[in-house]
Each structure stands twice: as structure tokens, then as C-alpha cells.
Amino acid sequence: MIELLVTVFSATFFVTVVRTTTPLLFAALGGLISDLSGALNVALEGMMLIAALTAVIVSVYAPWYVAVLSGIGAGAMLGALMALFHLRFKADIILVGFAVNILATGGTVFALSQATGGDKGTSINLQSKAVPAVNLSFLEAIPVIGPTLKALLSGHSILSWLGVFMVFAVWYFLFRTPYGLWLRGVGEYPAAPEAAGIPVAKVRAWSLVASGALAGIGGAQLAMFNYIGFTRDMTAGRGFIALGAVLLGARHPVGAMLAALLFGVFEALAIVMPNLFNWIPGEMIQTIPFVVTVLALILFSYRAQRARQMRTLSKI
Amino acid sequence: MAPLLEAISIGKTYPGGTLANDGVNLSVSAGEVHAVVGENGAGKSTLMKILFGIEQPDRGEIRLDGKPVNFANPRDAIDHGIGMVFQHFSLVPSFSVYENVVLGSEPRNGITFDREEAIAKVRALSEKFRLAVDPLPPVGQLPVGQQQRVEILKALYRDARILILDEPTAVLAPQEVEELFVAVRALVAQGRTVIFIAHKLPEVLEISDRITVMRGGKTVGSVNAKDVTEDSLATMMVGREIALRVDRAKGRGDLACEIKALKLTAENGVTVAQDLNLKVYSGEILGLVGVEGNGQAELLEAIAGLRPIADGVVYLNGTSLAPKTVLERRELGLASIPEDRIARGLATGATIAENLIATRLADKRFVRNGLLDLKAMKANALSLIERFSIRSGGPGYAVGTLSGGNMQKVVVARELSEQPKLLLVNQPTRGVDLGATQFIWKSLTDARDGGAAVLLSSADLSELLALSDRLVVFYRGKIVAAFVNSDDLTAETLGTYMLGLSSQDPETMRAALQ
Numbered sequence: 001m002i003e004l005l006v007t008v009f010s011a012t013f014f015v016t017v018v019r020t021t022t023p024l025l026f027a028a029l030g031g032l033i034s035d036l037s038g039a040l041n042v043a044l045e046g047m048m049l050i051a052a053l054t055a056v057i058v059s060v061y062a063p064w065y066v067a068v069l070s071g072i073g074a075g076a077m078l079g080a081l082m083a084l085f086h087l088r089f090k091a092d093i094i095l096v097g098f099a100v101n102i103l104a105t106g107g108t109v110f111a112l113s114q115a116t117g118g119d120k121g122t123s124i125n126l127q128s129k130a131v132p133a134v135n136l137s138f139l140e141a142i143p144v145i146g147p148t149l150k151a152l153l154s155g156h157s158i159l160s161w162l163g164v165f166m167v168f169a170v171w172y173f174l175f176r177t178p179y180g181l182w183l184r185g186v187g188e189y190p191a192a193p194e195a196a197g198i199p200v201a202k203v204r205a206w207s208l209v210a211s212g213a214l215a216g217i218g219g220a221q222l223a224m225f226n227y228i229g230f231t232r233d234m235t236a237g238r239g240f241i242a243l244g245a246v247l248l249g250a251r252h253p254v255g256a257m258l259a260a261l262l263f264g265v266f267e268a269l270a271i272v273m274p275n276l277f278n279w280i281p282g283e284m285i286q287t288i289p290f291v292v293t294v295l296a297l298i299l300f301s302y303r304a305q306r307a308r309q310m311r312t313l314s315k316i
Numbered sequence: 317m318a319p320l321l322e323a324i325s326i327g328k329t330y331p332g333g334t335l336a337n338d339g340v341n342l343s344v345s346a347g348e349v350h351a352v353v354g355e356n357g358a359g360k361s362t363l364m365k366i367l368f369g370i371e372q373p374d375r376g377e378i379r380l381d382g383k384p385v386n387f388a389n390p391r392d393a394i395d396h397g398i399g400m401v402f403q404h405f406s407l408v409p410s411f412s413v414y415e416n417v418v419l420g421s422e423p424r425n426g427i428t429f430d431r432e433e434a435i436a437k438v439r440a441l442s443e444k445f446r447l448a449v450d451p452l453p454p455v456g457q458l459p460v461g462q463q464q465r466v467e468i469l470k471a472l473y474r475d476a477r478i479l480i481l482d483e484p485t486a487v488l489a490p491q492e493v494e495e496l497f498v499a500v501r502a503l504v505a506q507g508r509t510v511i512f513i514a515h516k517l518p519e520v521l522e523i524s525d526r527i528t529v530m531r532g533g534k535t536v537g538s539v540n541a542k543d544v545t546e547d548s549l550a551t552m553m554v555g556r557e558i559a560l561r562v563d564r565a566k567g568r569g570d571l572a573c574e575i576k577a578l579k580l581t582a583e584n585g586v587t588v589a590q591d592l593n594l595k596v597y598s599g600e601i602l603g604l605v606g607v608e609g610n611g612q613a614e615l616l617e618a619i620a621g622l623r624p625i626a627d628g629v630v631y632l633n634g635t636s637l638a639p640k641t642v643l644e645r646r647e648l649g650l651a652s653i654p655e656d657r658i659a660r661g662l663a664t665g666a667t668i669a670e671n672l673i674a675t676r677l678a679d680k681r682f683v684r685n686g687l688l689d690l691k692a693m694k695a696n697a698l699s700l701i702e703r704f705s706i707r708s709g710g711p712g713y714a715v716g717t718l719s720g721g722n723m724q725k726v727v728v729a730r731e732l733s734e735q736p737k738l739l740l741v742n743q744p745t746r747g748v749d750l751g752a753t754q755f756i757w758k759s760l761t762d763a764r765d766g767g768a769a770v771l772l773s774s775a776d777l778s779e780l781l782a783l784s785d786r787l788v789v790f791y792r793g794k795i796v797a798a799f800v801n802s803d804d805l806t807a808e809t810l811g812t813y814m815l816g817l818s819s820q821d822p823e824t825m826r827a828a829l830q
Contacts, residue, residue, distance in 0.1 A: 197391035
């Protein structure tokens with residue numbers, strides 16, 4: 001037990017948590033935007049998976065940032081595809097989302113075997129690149145706290161820093177710009193923005209595109225930093241956990257970040273625990289993040305219900 | 317003076333062949349309150365949707381300041397200075413008043429939404445036009461009358477010269493109607509023009525300068541408000557003399573339904589009604605008065621068996637209803653005309669014949685050996701269609717294809733096809749035209765004369781005053797006043813109790829409750 005505590009409070013563990021949180025964070029921000037616009041995006045999982053593979057394959061031939069951009073583009077295009085089917089052809093958004101997920105599971109395996117020349121499991125024989133880590137070694141020069149600061153802040157993916165910035169950017173967009181107001185209005189009561197002359201379908205379409213783009217960054221981080229290379233089904237439910245983080249975070253960007261962090265911590269635990277407790281089956285430990293997600297959502301819905309009751313009570 | 321806004325021989329046919337507007341003419345002068353009246357289905361709403369750019373006319377022309385204009389969408393109409401307040405508000409509940417007002421045309425500071433500026437503008441507008449609203453609270457927490465002001469402010473913020481109000485009084489209590497009229501007069505005094513859609517004639521006569529009457533998709537004519545009376549307007553609207561008067565009960569019979577110390581709670585445990593004590597006698601109509609949401613609807617639901625009783629008892633002819641299921645209650649002679657005919661009264665996808673027997677699936681006449689007797693169902697439907705003059709293609713048509721008034725007649729026909737002992741009625745004529753209203757009122761009084769005890773709830777006070785023999789007023793889940801109906805009782809008197817502005821002394825109330 002002591003060993004576990006020592007591990008958890010080490011700087012390396014913190015770095016692991018940031019690493020596991022980053023893909024979840026991007027996906028959660030993406031889910032948040034489309035959810036607030038009134039279109040629940042259940043395809044985050046598939047978008048991340050397709051973006052991950054796209055980024056890996058592109059990185060073989062192009063610099064890492066082009067690969068990341070192509071991952072973003074893949075996610076955005078899937079978002080546009082969803083918008084097309086949902087808004088133009090009036091298909092149910094949940095069904096369209098699952099279609100994307102199914103397309104992703106099968107499609108990535110097919111594309112992978114085409115790209116690798118027959119390997120249907122991993123991209124191990126492709127020379128894919130990684131997203132660079134940000135080296136902040138100069139922090140060590142600061143007296144007293146320097147080494148700790150360096151251990152905590154140095155070595156994160158550049159995308160993790162982008163993630164922190166994106167939390168602020170999404171918050172600013174949603175709550176400080178007119179377009180954010182439009183988006184939230186469209187999600188809550190579309191008749192109102194419609195009467196005010198706001199193009200409701202266009203707002204929804206763009207939020208699905210943005211949602212896909214953000215999920216795409218998450219996919220790129222997953223396959224170009226957390227792991228280098230693509231493995232089939234490597235997202236392993238992260239898209240759905242991210243959707244849980246949106247709800248658990250009370251549909252607010254900062255809340256979504258905290259929820260993503262919570263799930264990130266448990267994912268990191270699932271990574272370090274097998275070394276410490278070899279008597280617990282590894283499969284058990286790997287279920288921890290998912291069990292925690294379910295428990296957190298139950299707790300959240302219970303609390304939300306209580307809060308609603310309290311509100312109606314205080315009104316009377 | 318040339319008219320400000322003109323519609324000239326507008327024609328509009330909806331897909332499916334409904335001729336909603338057929339040669340409609342409207343001419344509105346600047347600075348006047350112009351009422352457009354007509355029954356439901358007369359084409360008022362279609363005309364307004366055309367003026368606001370939601371629908372495009374198939375024929376005819378719209379002129380603004382004498383120049384022909386063409387509105388492709390509401391945005392165009394807004395840009396030309398036309399604003400519209402719908403009957404169902406277009407407000408985002410969790411947004412504050414000012415956010416709702418500026419939504420779509422926000423003041424900006426770079427890419428940022430300039431909140432200070434928005435609040436200041438809303439304050440200035442609400443002062444200028446005497447539409448007192450606090451800009452800061454979320455709209456969802458405001459009473460309906462204030463939400464309506466937010467809608468009007470929204471239009472004014474977009475510089476509407478012409479303001480279209482679609483049935484603005486339908487959702488308001490009498491006092492709130494007065495406040496709205498004050499605001500409308502302030503608007504006109506400042507040079508704005510108001511088009512007022514309505515079907516309550518006394519209000520129309522009070523507020524408007526000119527009145528255009530529509531019937532069956534055509535304009536019947538335009539008159540000056542001071543040249544007409546309520547009766548002559550009603551005749552123009554309906555096209556024949558219509559008497560919206562019913563005979564009161566000749567005298568009441570025995571006690572039919574008794575409610576003692578009844579308490580009702582919502583799903584989340586909040587009390588919605590308490591201390592309800594009522595006696596309803598056979599052969600009388602007891603009117604339940606109150607602004608919506610004060611417990612009347614819940615009481616009717618509880619008696620019908622759609623809502624559990626938290627405490628207290630309800631007796632029907634000596635039998636306690638609480639342990640009975642809905643079906644058992646119906647067997648005891650209870651019938652119910654629910655508030656929402658589409659959600660609760662009918663299966664819109666099913667046929668008229670099916671809907672007419674939906675409450676009688678245990679009846680041997682229609683169901684034998686577990687199978688529907690289609691012949692008997694059809695015969696039953698034909699006779700009820702005849703008796704209640706339901707205008708339809710036939711018993712095999714889906715209820716969803718009927719007009720609102722005829723749908724309601726199907727509900728009434730089903731509930732009254734056999735004489736009930738206790739009849740619960742909620743909003744019997746909401747969204748129903750005058751002709752059907754007259755018929756439904758007659759059906760209700762016939763049921764009463766046949767010995768039914770009737771509990772009637774309605775948002776329309778004139779309906780309650782016309783039909784009820786006694787009235788009780790609900791306020792915040794309690795009965796706060798009771799009256800024996802007489803010609804001296806007015807909507808204004810009821811209104812003061814509905815809003816909790818006055819209270820009745822217990823003696824008077826007890827006397828009227830007996």
C-alpha cells in the first residue's frame with residue numbers, strides 16, 4: 001500500500017496522468033461542444049480511432065505537425081459527414097454516430113492492412129513519428145523548487161499544453177462570444193434562435209465539425225505520443241468515457257477537464273498497479289477506469305436529481 | 317394617408333391542398349392598433365406567417381410604404397422593421413432576459429459579446445416603452461406576462477416599426493392583459509404600429525382602432541372598432557348569427573362526488589395542492605378557476621386516476637376512488653375529457669372508430685372472445701359521428717387527419733356516448749372554433765341535465781362564467797374563494813382571487829362550497 005502511495009505522489013505518476021488525460025480531454029471538449037449545440041456526439045470513439053490511424057499513416061511520409069493536422073482534418077470530415085446525414089437527410093444523430101463507430105472499427109483494420117501490406121493488428125512495421133515533448137529543463141535553474149518544477153512540467157506532449165489552452169479557448173468561445181451564445185441557444189431551445197434569424201442547422205453543423213476536429217487531436221495524441229503507432233481498437237472506449245466526462249463535468253469546459261482528469265488518474269493507476277500488485281489479475285485492474293466511469297455517472301445523476309428537488313423546493 | 321403595410325389578394329395553398337389564404341386583403345396604417353380576428357382555421361396565422369416571411373405567398377403582393385416587398389425568411393422581415401411575438405414564446409429558458417433580447421444581433425466588442433452594452437440597451441428600451449423587466453434573471457424564472465414583455469422587447473431591440481402580436485392575451489390573467497394593453501398604447505403613442513391577432517372580441521374592441529375580419533381563408537371586411545359591437549363582429553366572423561349562451565342548471569340533484577382534505581404531490585415530492593374540500597352534486601357544473609399551474613389540472617388528474625392521492629379521500633356516490641384503477645373508476649360512471657387531446661385524449665394514428673371504443677375494450681358489444689368486432693365498431697362510429705356532427709372522411713380515417721375542433725368532438729363523443737355520473741373536463745374548447753365550441757358547450761350541458769356532476773377547468777374565464785353553476789378559485793394549490801355563479805360575477809373579480817390579490821372571508825366561502 002505504501003508503495004502505491006509513493007508511486008501516486010511521484011512526479012512520474014503526474015506525468016503519466018497528464019499523458020492519459022490528454023486524449024480524453026480533447027474528446028470531452030469535442031463532446032461538450034456538440035452536446036451544447038443539441039447534437040449528442042456518440043461517434044467520438046470512432047472519430048478518435050480514424051484520426052489516430054490517419055495521423056500514423058501520414059506521419060510516415062510527412063512531419064509530425066502535418067500528421068496531427070491530418071488527424072484533425074479526418075475528425076472534422078467525419079463531423080461534417082454526421083452533420084450531412086443528421087441535418088440534411090434527417091437521420092437520427094445516435095444512429096449516425098454508431099454508424100461512424102462501426103465504420104471506424106472495420107474501416108481502420110482494412111486501411112491498416114492496406115497500408116502495412118497485410119498486418120491487421122498493428123502498424124509496427126510503419127516508421128511513424130511522435131509528437132514532440134516540450135523540454136523545460138531550464139526550469140531546473142530556479143533555486144529550491146526548480147528540480148520539482150522541471151520534473152512536473154517538462155516532458156509533456158505539446159498537445160497536452162494545447163489541451164490546457166483549449167479548455168480556456170472553448171470556455172471563452174462558449175461564454176464570452178456571440179457565437180457561443182448562439183450555440184448554447186440552439187442547443188437549449190432551437191425555436192428561439194430560429195426566430196431571431198440565426199441559422200440553426202448551420203450552427204449545429206459547425207459544432208459537429210468542431211467536435212470531430214477536437215476528437216481528432218485526441219486521436220493524434222493517442223497514436224503519436226501515448227503510444228507510437230496504431231493498434232486495432234486502440235481507443236478502447238475512450239470516446240465513451242469522454243462523453244461521460246461531459247455529463248460529469250456539468251456540461252462546462254472546466255468541469256469536463258476535471259472529469260477527464262479524474263478518469264485519467266484511474267487510467268494511470270491501471271498502468272502502474274500491475275507492477276505493484278502482481279497478485280491481482282491484470283484484467284481486473286484494467287477495468288478500473290470503466291468501473292469508475294459508471295460509478296461516477298450514477299453518483300452524478302443521483303446528485304443532479306437531488307439538486308433539482310432542492311431547487312423546486314426553494315422556489316415554493 | 318397611404319397605408320404603411322398592405323397585403324393585396326394574398327393566396328396560399330399548403331401541400332395537401334388546404335387553401336389557407338384565398339384573396340386576402342389587409343391594409344394597416346401607421347400608428348394604429350389593427351386587430352385581425354377570425355375563428356381558428358380562418359387563415360389569420362397563415363397571413364401573419366406570410367407577413368413575417370415564415371411562409372411565402374403563392375399569389376398576391378405585400379407592400380411596405382407603398383413599395384412591393386418580398387420576405388424570403390424572418391430575417392428579411394426583421395430587417396424591414398417587422399417584429400412578431402408568437403403565442404408560444406421563442407425564449408431560451410436558462411438565458412437571462414438581456415441575452416434573450418439581443419440573441420442574434422449582439423453588441424460586440426471585437427470578437428467578444430459586450431454584456432454591459434447589452435444590459436444598458438435593454439434597460440433603455442424597457443424604460444422608453446414602459447415594459448418593466450429586470451434584464452438580469454433567467455427568463456425561465458419569470459411569470460408568463462413578463463416573458464411576453466421580453467418577447468416584445470426583442471422585437472423593439474431590432475427596431476420593429478410594425479409589431480405583430482399573435483393571440484397575446486391567450487396566456488394572460490385579466491390583470492396582465494390590462495398591463496399588456498398599457499404597453500401597447502405606449503407603443504402606439506411612440507409611433508409604432510401594432511397588428512393584434514385575437515379571437516376574444518371584448519379585448520379586440522377595447523384595444524384596436526381598426527378590425528379586419530377573416531373567415532374561411534378570405535377577408536370578410538375591415539371596420540372601425542367604434543362602429544361595431546361584439547354581436548355584429550361575431551356574426552361577421554362566423555357568417556351566421558351565433559348564440560354563445562347556455563341555459564343554467566334547473567336545480568341540482570343529489571351529492572355525487574365528495575372530496576375531503578385532499579392533498580396532492582408532484583413526482584418530486586413537492587405539494588401541488590392541499591386542503592381541498594369540495595362537494596359536487598349531480599346536475600351541476602362546478603367551475604375550477606385559476607391561473608394554470610395552481611392545482612386545478614392536478615385535481616382532475618387525481619380524480620381520473622392519473623395521479624396518486626397523497627392524502628385525503630375522494631368519494632363517488634359513496635365509493636372511495638383511491639384504491640380503484642382508472643378502468644374501475646370508469647365503470648363507476650366517471651368520464652374524463654383531458655386537457656391535451658393529442659397527448660392524452662386520442663391516439664392520433666388510430667382511426668376514429670378505434671378511438672371511439674378505446675375506453676370500452678371490456679364491452680361485449682365491441683370485443684368478443686378477445687377479438688374486436690369491426691362491424692359493431694363501425695356502426696358505433698357512424699352513429700356517434702352523426703350525433704356529434706364530426707366532420708370527417710369516415711370512421712376509417714385516422715384521427716390525426718381531423719381539425720382541432722373535430723378531434724375534440726371525437727373525445728367528447730367517446731366520453732359522452734353513455735351518460736356519465738361524474739364528468740371531468742379540462743380546457744374543452746382550447747383551439748376549437750366558435751361553431752364547435754357552441755356544440756361542445758351544448759354537449760356538456762346535456763350531460764349535466766342528464767344527471768352528471770361536472771367538474772370543469774378552463775383557461776378561458778368567459779367559458780367558466782358561461783357554463784358553471786358554482787365556481788371555486790385555486791391559488792397556489794388551495795381553494796381561496798367560492799362563488800355561486802350569477803350575472804354580477806365578473807372575470808375581473810375572479811382575476812383578483814386568481815392572482816392572490818384579495819381573499820374571501822371563510823363564511824362566504826363555506827356557504828358557496830355547500
